[in-house]
Amino acid sequence: MQKAIIVILFLGLFSCGSSNDSNNFLPNIPVNETVFLNNPSNNDLLSVGGWVTIPGGIKGIVIYHVTIDNYLAYDLACPHKSPSECDAMIVEDGLNMECPCDGSKFALALGGAPQSGTPFPARQYRVISEGNTLIIVNF
Secondary structure, three states: OHHHHHHHHHHHHHHOOOOOOOOOOOOOOOOEEEEEOOOHHHHHHHOOOOEEEEOOOOOOEEEEEEEOOEEEEEEOOOOOOOOOOOOOOEEOOOOEEEOOOOOOEEEOOOOOOEOOOOOOOOOEEEEEEEOOEEEEEOO
């Protein structure tokens, strides 16, 4: 029994995938952006479901207010295309981002999950909430 537990733990350690982004289309660039919620240009972030775009990242960043105390941030670069091939994604209906090259969609509230069969989710950034300030950084 003890040997079985050791074997299971051993296999579990080697079956864990790397936490590195396996997307070879998008370059890894440093991200460190600050967003002030009390700035009138960010008023849409005051309500759940609201979103704004800011400069930064590869093609810009969209910040989405997903629950009362939770925000998500994504790069607007299409994750399945080279940044030079395609313009920035657009937020089409407050629920999805859409790649203008091929119409691929990515869900804002679902971690940037692809909605149309593409192999990669939207690149997500970490959001640190400190009072009326959001700090957007690489994971």
